[in-house]
Amino acid sequence: DTGVSQDPRHKITKRGQNVTFRCDPISEHNRLYWYRQTLGQGPEFLTYFQNEAQLEKSRLLSDRFSAERPKGSFSTLEIQRTEQGDSAMYLCASRPETGILDEQFFGPGTRLTVL
Amino acid sequence: QKEVEQNSGPLSVPEGAIASLNCTYSDRVSQSFFWYRQYSGKSPELIMSIYSNGDKEDGRFTAQLNKASQYVSLLIRDSQPSDSATYLCAVKRGSTLGRLYFGRGTQLTVWP
Secondary structure: OOOOEEEOOEEEEOOOOOEEEEEEOOOOOOEEEEEEEOOOOOOEEEEEEEOOEEEEEOOOOOOOEEEEOOOOOOEEEEEOOOOHHHOEEEEEEEEOOOOOOOOOEEOOOEEEEEO | OOOEEEOOOOEEEEOOOOEEEEEEEOOOOOOEEEEEEEOOOOOOEEEEEEOOOEEEEEOOEEEEEEOOOOEEEEEEOOOOHHHOEEEEEEEEOOOOOOOEEEOOOEEEEEEO
């Protein structure tokens, strides 16, 4: 399977715990995006990497959220001191450097439930 | 006003009919437009992209773009029960580095 992969697929945690999600983009894609989607809403942008550089962050990405892409390959998204409002599907998408359109391809997502 | 608005539905059509999904956007300098299909509990799947005014056809799907009216639509011909899903409209604005703005989605049900 050469698509975007995410791990874990599901995560249940207690409020106040830290969680970390991983995204492996399509191998030749150097651009990587994180989105969050809650029930009944479309995905909302969180952050964007081009190679290892984090070039854009949403205001949604509070101080409790941090994302990295240390070698320009996989990325991690960490949430510290989770809150019930963090319960959502966390989606990773990637796209190649070239191409006219900004076609982004999503991974299967990580569904987070904060109890 | 939201960046991207879709008629929330739900939209229900019989098998074999044409399903029409609509989307409007607020930023006039938006460059690229996408339709994603999302089955319940799954992630979005890209089905169409369009960036020039007019129609773009791919199999049973036709995307239509009218930049003057800031309007993009998706037509699904010969609708099948397997087309039952939520359809998300997404827009790339000209001023951003690639982030997409999504509508809330339109839930489509195709009944046999």
